Amino acid sequence: MNSELQNNKKASFISLIPFAFFIFSFLAFGIITESFYTIPSPIAVIIGIASAVLLYKGAINDKMETFIKGCGDSKIITMCIIYLLAGAFAVVTKYIGGVDAIVNLGLNYFDLRFLPLGVFLVASFLSTASGTSVGSIVALGPIVMGFHEVTPELLPLLAGALLGGSMLGDNLSMISDTTIAATQSLDCDLKDKFKVNLYIALPAAVVTVIILLFIGFTAPNITAELPVVAVNYWTIIPYLLVIVLAILGLNVFVTLFIGILFSGLIGFSFGSLNWITYCTEIYNGFLSMIDIFLLSLLTGGLAAMVEKQGGIAFLVSKIKKLIKTPKSAQVGIGVITSCINSAIANNTVSIVVAGPIVKDISDEYQIDNRKSATIMDIFSCIIQGLLPYGAQVLLLLSYEGTQLSYGQLFISSFYLYILLIFTLIAIYFKPVDRYLSKMR
DSSP: OOHHHHHTSOOOSGGGHHHHHHHHHHHHHHHHHTOTTSSOHHHHHHHHHHHHHHHSOSOHHHHHHHHHHHHTOHHHHHHHHHHHHHHHHHHHHHHTTHHHHHHHHHHTTOOGGGHHHHHHHHHHHHHHHHSOHHHHHHHHHHHHHGGGTTOGGGHHHHHHHHHHHHHHHHHHOTTSHHHHHHHHHHTOOHHHHHHHHHHHHHHHHHHHHHHHHHHHHHSOOOOOOOOOOOOOGGGGHHHHHHHHHHHTTOOHHHHHHHHHHHHHHHHHHHTSOOHHHHHHHHHHHHHHTHHHHHHHHHHHHHHHHHHHTTHHHHHHHHHHTTOOSHHHHHHHHHHHHHHHHHHHOOHHHHHHHHHHHHHHHHHHTTOOHHHHHHHHHHHHHHHHHHOTTSHHHHHHHTSTTOOOOHHHHHHHOHHHHHHHHHHHHHHHHOHHHHHHHHHO
C-alpha cells in the first residue's frame, strides 16, 4: 500500500469501522449458521467496502479511485496470479494421481504402532507439496480416521498427527496461499521466507517425530495389518520438482508453470489426461482459488481506503504504545495475526488483513521482512489449527463413528505447541537473526 497516504492523514478510529464491519459480519454469519464457511468470505468484504463508501467523506469517484488502486496494487495482483497457478498445479497433479500416490506410499511402510508417525510425515509432505492443509486433511482424513475400528486407542494421536502435519506443510509450502500472502505483504522472496521458516519449523518437526517414535516403541503390539497398494512414483515427481525449483530460487511463476506442464506430460504418458481434460483441470484449478482470489483483491481495495482515511495509522499508533523493543514488536506481530485469525477463522485472510500493519511495525523496528513474514505465517497456522470452529478441526471432528472430541484433538496436536515454543525461542534468543545475517 502507499505509505505516503498513511503519513498524510490524521490517525482515526472511525476509519477502522469498515474493517470492523468486515470482520464482525464474517464472524456473525459463522455464529448464526454454525459454520464459518457457509457464507463466502468475499461477501463479508463487500459489506466492509459498502460501509467505507457510506462512512468516509469525499466524492464517490475519489473513494472508488482509491479502492480500484488498492485492488490493482502490484503486490495484490502478483498474489492473485500466483493463487491461480498454484490452484492449477494442485488440481492437475491430483487428477493424475499424485495425492493418492503420496498417501499410499506413506501408509505402505508403517505398521500400526508407528502409524501416527507415518500420518504426520505423509501429511507434512502432502501439504507442503500441494500447499493446502484442508486438502491434505480431506485426502488423508477418510483413510486415517477409518482406523478407529482397528485402533480406537490411537485415534486422538492419529488425528493430532494429521492436523499437525497438515499445518506444518501449509506453513512451509511455497505454493500455500498463506505463504504467498505473507511474502507479498512483507515484500520478500518465497525462497528466503522458506529458509527462515524451515529454520524454525524443522526442529519442531524433529521433536514431534521423536515424540511419536517414542510413543510407537512403547505402544503394545497391534496385530492388524494395512493393505499394500501399488504406487505410481512418477506422479509424485511434479511435487518434488516444484519444491526443488522454488528452493533454487527460480521465479515462482516459472516454477508453477513448469510444474503444470510436467504434470500434464506425465498425465499424457500414462493416459490419465488428454488435451480436453488437461485444459479443463487447469481451469478447475483456477476456479478452486476464486474465493481467495476475490478475497485478496477486494481486501486490497478496502485496505487502501482504510489506509487513506488514517485507519492503519491509528491502529499502528495504538499498537506501538505497547511495543518497546524489537522483541516485543515480533511478539506483537504474532498477537495481531492471532487475534485477527481468531475472529475470522481463516489464516490466509488474517495475513491479508494484518499485512499492512505488520509491514509498518517491521519497518519501524527494523525487523527483517523475511522474519516478520515467517512469524505472521506461523502464528496464523498455529491459531488456525487450534480453533474449534476452524475448517481443519471441523473436518476432523465431522467423521461419523469416530467419537473424537475437540479436547482429545487439542491435547494430541503436539506439533503446534512445539512450533510455538521454537518460534518464541527464535524471537527471544535470536538464532534466526544470526542465520539471516549470513543470508545477506
